[in-house]
Amino acid sequence: MCLEKREGTKRKDAEGNGGSAAIAPKEAAPSQADARETEGELVHFDGTEISFSSHFEADDSEEDNYHVVDYIDTPFPTVEGLLITGEPYPGNEIHVSGYSRNGTTTCRFEWVRYLQDGSVKHIEVAKGPMYIVSADDLDNYLAVVVRSLDDRRREGEFMKCFANDNKKITCHPDMLREIEKSVSVGHASVNLFVLRGYPDAWEPAILEINKSGYSIKLNGPNNGVVVADKYTPTTIINLSAEEPLQFSILGPKGVERYLCVDHNSTGISCSRDTIVLTMRWFVKRAVDKKLGKLKRRGRFF
Known part of the structure; x- marks a missing residue:
């Protein structure tokens, strides 16, 4: 500091x-x-x-x-x-x-x-x-x-x-390795919180992301699937400008799900930016494949 x-x-x-x-x-x-x-x-x-x-x-x-x-x-x-x-x-x-x-x-x-x-x-x-x-x-x-x-x-x-x-902003080497590891296995899972009601009704959940889609499942007494969607050109992962731990996923039906990383998590695999960049990579690959733009494997960052 x-x-x-x-x-x-x-x-x-x-x-x-x-x-x-x-x-x-x-x-x-x-x-x-x-x-x-x-x-x-x-x-x-x-x-x-x-x-x-x-x-x-x-x-x-x-x-x-x-x-x-x-x-x-x-x-x-x-x-x-x-x-x-x-x-x-x-x-x-x-x-x-x-x-x-x-x-x-x-x-x-x-x-x-x-x-x-x-x-x-x-x-x-x-x-x-x-x-x-x-x-x-x-x-x-x-x-x-x-x-x-x-x-x-x-x-x-x-x-x-x-x-x-x-120079342009780049990823920390450790973050990049973590993203590449998730990409190589085609899957990532992280514990976080999902907003279930306003103003601060956050519930523990598990975000599962893979090559073709994602799901959010409650992780507690009220176990259940919040959402399970495939990636589309309208799938957007947004960052909260005010809250460094929060981000949102805009799904194919225009419904936005708000998520928050656990502030007690210290591993780089659980950081908001690692999760967001990994998911954006999967979205881009899936959409490019559907549109016939996918030619070869590679990073976009």
Whole structure:
């Protein structure tokens, strides 16, 4: 984790603050001169909202002694050395860090996915300095756009930084081996939870997936098959953007089943992204076969 706790800060979740995170000084300083000395430190953005205004305010009694600053000629706020840290594999957290310049006090973040067809996807719920890479990022370029603001709410130029050293997002080798193992045997089974009623009526279940279809069976006192379907061109496996453990399966009749991975499961075979990528592979192969597009065996990621 690159989060760094500092004395005198007030923490608040960035998601609830419109994706803003303020620059945290190393220690509180009452004077304007001391505040300038904190500028340029390496900041590990952690989604906190820290008021920096007191560092730039002078006593009313001394206000007349300060000359008026010409903010028109003052450089706009910016962040230098923008960097994304962490291993950018599906299921992993990555973080943004950088050096504050020109009076930067607050930063706003937006994560962007550059798709294979050349289009750009703005990840709506990803508005903080931390992001969890998902199966949806696989084989795409992933970047963060940072906007810097100073204490007068002036906004600097947009800064952009790509994850994975400007290369496409790939699977962790262990995850890839697990997916290939399931593909080679043509079957996978995992214990998880299925949503049976709103708002939080989750019941233990077993998801069985194979080359031609899938089934969800309750695993408890109310044993029974929830659904058993064949793959069709309308079968879609969606990821929850807000909940990193949840995903859904849109079946051939337009019914969407919501599933949640057990948070106590530590094996990579039980991770949400492993399950989703394995199932997407089976769906693609089955649909391509039905449409006569299947020519040879191979991966699509």
